[in-house]
Amino acid sequence: MGFRELQARYSERCPALALVGNTPLVEVKLFKDEFPELTVYVKVESFNPGGSLKDRSVLYILLSALDRGDLDGGRTIIDSSSGNAGIAYAWIGGALGLAVKLVIPDNASLERKKRILSHGAQIHYTSAQDGYDETLREVRRLVVAQPDAYYFADQYGNEHNWRAHYETTAEEIWQQTGGKVTHFVAGVGTGGTITGVGRRLKELNPRVQIECVVPEAFPGVEGLKPLKDPHDLVPAILDRSVIDRMWDCDVDAAWRMSQRLARAGLFGGQSSGAYLTGVYDLAKTIRRGVIVTILNDIGERYMSTRLWDV
Secondary structure, X not given: OOHHHHHHHHHOOOHHHHHOOOOXXXXXXXXXXXXXXXXXXXXXXXXXXXXXXXXXXXXXHHHHHHHHOOOOXXXXXXXXXXXHHHHHHHHHHHHOOOOEEEEEEOOOOHHHHXXXXXXXXXXXXXXXXXXXXXXXXXXXXXXXXXXXXXXXXXXOOOHHHHXXXXXXXXXXXXXXXXXXXXXXXXXXXXXXXXXXXXXXXXXXXXXXXXXXXEEOOOXXXXXXXXXXXXXXXXXXOOOHHHOOEEEEEOHHHHHHHHHHHHHOOOOOOHHHXXXXXXXXXXXXXXXXXXXXXXXXXXXHHHOOOHHHOO
């Protein structure tokens, strides 16, 4: 059963689920004076109930598991998260009466931690010094130790992650641009967004270019993988074949872009600034076209970090 069919079925039980997806596409004119023949749009994912893009993939993962009976017997949903997926698991799981446990690095923003706890989910911390990949390793250790206690949602390997973006995000982008999109810019967290959107847009128009933003390993951009170290865990669902170009992203430049975007009226987190930095670098090479990127979440989620120390 597809995303929209499952969403409609379970929305009768929990009406808030119907609010996931169909987010607005908004033009950003930050670069219009420099590139008058270029149009840039952002998909404003903070309109989702959980405040981020992750609501889409987590909703599909959990509703598919419910539909298959994988959550029978009262098992606790468990997964790793840098924060946004954790919030999605927490609110959707809570709304459906399901127990949720999230493994997150201890440097996740205070706002994210409080939001997760407010929905009744449990948090298990790993040391930020061990890197984000340690959260995934810890989840696997917990599941191996108590296999009957947990349902491992596995956003890094669950095909419903990328399918959520294939079936909804990409279709919305295509419809909202009237099929005029020429480039899509994103990064890799779990790989779900760039894989799902990339596959579908290239089916609709093989000439659409998929551009991937790759941040520095340290200090890094929360939620995005650098993918440059041989020891980095590469998400199982990531389809590198859809990526046409990789763009290095300086973290300070991404932060400055987040602040610039805020002054233009769009308040997103640091990954959104990284994406817009990639858009700007791309704009300097193509100078014309229709670029779409994602405003992954909302800026308030980072008030306790240095992002807004301006």
